Amino acid sequence: MTVDALVIGGGLSGLGAAVELARRGAKVTLLERREFLGGRTYSFVDQTTGDVVDNGQHLMMGCYHTTRRFLKTIGTDHLATLQRTLQIDFLHPGIGRASLRCPTLPPPFHILAGLLGLKTLPFVHRLKLLRVGHRLFTLPKAREAYLDSISVDEWLRRLGQPAENRKYLWDVIAVGSLNGDPREVSALMFFRVLKAAFMGTREDSAMLLPRVGLTELFVDPAVKFIETHGGNVRRTVGVKRLLGTKDRIEGVDLINGGRLNAGKYILAIPYFDLVRLMGESPAINLVDFHTASQFRSSSIITINLWLDRTVFQHEFAAVLDSRIQWIFNKTRLLRLNQEDLDGRQYLSIVISSADEHAGVEKERLVTMALEDLRWVLPAAREAQLLHARVINEKRATFSPLPGMNAFRPTARTSAGNLLLAGDWTDTGLPATIEGALLSGEAAARLACE
Secondary structure (H helix, E strand, C coil), rough: CCEEEEEECCCCCHHHHHHHHHHHHCCCEEECCCCCCCCCCEEEEECCCCCEEEECCEEEECCCHHHHHHHHHHHHHHHHECCCCEEECCCCCCEEEEEECCCCCCCCCCCCHHHHHCCCCCCCHHHHHHHHHHCCCCHHHHHHHHHCCCEEEHHHHHCCCCCHHHHHHHHHHHHHHHCCCCCCEEEHHHHHHHHHHHCCCCCCEEEEEEEHHHHHHHHHHHHHHHCCCCCCCEECCCEEEEEEECCCCEEEEEEHHHHEEEEEEEECHHHHHHHHHHHCCCCCHHHHHHHHHHCCEEEEEEEEEECCCCCCCCCCCEECCCCEEEEEEEHHHHCCCCHHHHHCCCEEECCCCCCCHHCHHHHHHHHHHHHHHHHHHHCCCCCCEEEEEEEEEEEEEEEECCHHHHCCCCCCCCCCCCCEEECCCCCCCCCCCCCHHHHHHHHHHHHHC
């Protein structure tokens, strides 16, 4: 049986492509080689506590327009709430607690006022933050490519940002959004993140907070949408090779036997799987895929802790001068009933750009998280650990190194009926949920032309 479109890969880019195809009335089949969908964006139930655990905590913002449209399409936009205006809390045991809190002023004055009120920095340094805002406004489009040749740290130094500004604000944003060391990752990607978040509407800069697990928010409703619109989602079905030539794909051979044919094909798989698939398909030998070997991955570690008491009141906060970077209060974010929890608290501790911890045993990571948590939160010093679960996504994102933008392929390939999707493709964004869904939607639109 031939379908209109075959989507290979059930991560967010594949789901985004399949949902858009189904919405447009195409007969679509989605294949995923694993038992679950969502790629690096999924959740599961912890058997010890019964609580929902995400494979990693994802930060989203109001400027994720494609993501918000996707959630509305599949009917789950009410399960992620948007802050009325941006607020990020910062914790430091010496400096104390501070917030980047934006008043209800017209943009971009709300951001300017928020930066000027950031009390983790001396006022004279806060004034220098405005130089970055000015550059976001004034940098010509033609000069953006230059930013891809330098690092975030170098760009900020050229803008006169002192060490405190970089350490206590810009580096926090850079590591969280680019998943890399500011001395190593592209200033262009950082510039685009800041511009999207801060130079749009007041809503664009606010944080978008999931109130359910990632599978419930993104995956299961997307599958339901595809199937109710005539599509087919097949799990544990992997593709062994593409059939055809570099000009046109004629079908795919499956790992477990069998063959499928379609009018259009969308490869929505990570770059490291793409290299393997091309090795199995020597007749295709698409030049587009040779650049995939240029990519490098960066890891994210999430340490989930269940404590015997409440130690953290906010929904989330960035931690300064610490080995841990973010604390997420899952008890509040998931709106868990405190009576059901018997007074315990469920926290997720995040370490981005975590390659240096790759060989550290899970027990040591839990100890490290507890030490730093007790260092920054006095209420945690008497708390007892009830349970812990560590998740290490070793290939969480690609590293957006300077010059990497030139290697990111577009959705089109030299085979006219084969398209690419994935957060690593040329979306103009770093590896984010928004980039993944944006790439899937773009590939689906091209497939329908």
